[in-house]
Amino acid sequence: MDAGADPGGGRAGRASARIELSGVTRRFTSPTGKVFTALRDVNFTVEPGQFCAVVGPTGCGKSTTLGMVAGLDRPSAGSVRVGGAEVDGITEGVSFMFQQDALLPWKTVLANVALGPVFRGVGKKQAQASARDWLGRVGLRGFEDHHPHQLSGGMRKRVAMAAALINEPSILLMDEPFGALDVQxxxxxxxxxxxxxxxxxxxxxxxxxxxxxxxxxxxxVVVMTSGPGTIKGVYDIDLPRPRGAVQEIRFEPRFLELHHQIWESLKDEVQRAYADTGGTSGTAGVEGASGSSGSSGRSKPAGER
Ligand SMILES: Nc1ncnc2c1ncn2[C@@H]1O[C@H](COP(=O)(O)OP(=O)(O)OP(=O)(O)O)[C@@H](O)[C@H]1O
Known part of the structure; x- marks a missing residue:
């Protein structure tokens, strides 16, 4: 059986890759019994095949949201549905990428990438052939026998990407996957x-x-408020596809317009979160704060909620 032909709920599940959060609230209880609301009444949808980003100040509940879509956590109220079905257990057809590389240091690059198909019961030879193919696709041909510590941060990220995509997931959950990389x-x-x-x-x-x-x-792009996280706005990005080089699209007038519009919504939340954590006001340390020099023209968000 070919690893690519049996994505374990991946390609087969494509039509059912709609993610829907309705009225999602997540509360945590401290050991002393104090209840803390991390998310409140979160509603948004990711359509099948859509690329949806979630931005919001630190601690607003972004990772908590991701964990519930993955099936690693449950809402205290409301529902998280994937493909129309309530998430109950680990969501099928999902791959992950995190800021930290989730690579096994004692295994070779090839073995790391082959891990997903092997876990799904694909024969070792076929899993390795598929892993070789994926390493070629991410530009790492010739590095199959290296170990993760012998690679640069960017190369390790490529291995992680191959390891995530070899499963041909119907849903890809990414938590600041490139957050630790240099700009280039x-x-x-x-x-x-x-x-x-x-x-x-x-x-x-x-x-x-x-x-x-x-x-x-x-x-x-979904903008979240500072904690408790709620949805402040959902913006459809109408830049054409394929996008081409992301470095260049940043100079397009429409990019600047959208960036400016969303930043206007986000910056209040960032300032509030910063003040709540003992800072003064301002946008210190916030990526995107200096890049919003675009036109002041506004376009209508897909839905302010
Ligand atoms: N298991 C838990 N128990 C108690 N509190 C939790 C738990 N998980 C998350 N929280 C709290 O919920 C809030 C949201 O956390 P979360 O990690 O989802 O935020 P985030 O937006 O991803 O933050 P960051 O941008 O800094 O990564 C935080 O205040 C966090 O301390």
């Missing part, structure tokens, strides 16, 4: 991700602090 490597990886996403078209939920990255990559 991040741009290269973003371009590679977009190219592969356009081939495979999983639904993507992409968490980032970088608004430029969110606008450059996505079809839809």
């Amino acid at each position: 490597t991040k741009a290269i990886m973003s371009n590679e991700l977009l190219g592969l996403w356009e081939e495979l078209k999983p639904s993507v939920l992409f968490i980032t602090h970088d608004l430029e990255e969110a606008v450059a990559l996505s079809d839809r």
Whole structure:
């Protein structure tokens, strides 16, 4: 059986890759019994094959949201549905990419990428053949026998991308996947991700602090408020596809317009979160704060909620 032909709920599940959060609230209880609301009444949808970014200040509940879509966590109220069915257990057909590389240091690059198909019961030879193919697709031919510590941060990210995509997921959940990379490597990886996403078209939920990255990559940007996280706005990004180089699209007038519009919504939340954590006001340390020099023309968000 070919690894690519049996994506384990991946390609087969493409039609059912709609993610829908309705009235999602998540409360946590501390050991002393104090109840803390991390998310309140969150509503948004990611259509099958759509690339959706979630931006919001630190601690607003972005990772908590991702965890519930993955099936690693449950809402305290409301529902998380994938393909129309309530998430109950680990969601099928999902792959992940995190800021930290989830690679096994004692395994070779080839073995790391082959891990997904092997876990799904694909024969070792076929899994390795598929892993070789994927390593070629992410530009790592010749590095099959290396171990993760012998690679640069960008190369490890490519291995992680191959390991995620070899499963041909119907849903790709990404939590600041390029957050630890330098600006140039991040741009290269973003371009590679977009190219592969356009081939495979999983639904993507992409968490980032970088608004430029969110606008450059996505079809839809969801803006969350500072905690408790609620949805402040959902913006459809009508930049044409394929996007081409993300470094260049950032100079397009429409990019600047969208960036400016979304930043206007996001910056209040960032300032509020910063003040809540003992800072003064301002946008210190926020990516995207200086890049909003575009036109002041406004266009209508897909829906302010
Ligand atoms: N298991 C847990 N128990 C208690 N509180 C939690 C738990 N998980 C998350 N929280 C709290 O919920 C809030 C949201 O956390 P979350 O990690 O989802 O935010 P985030 O938006 O991803 O943050 P960041 O941008 O800094 O990564 C935070 O205040 C966090 O401390």
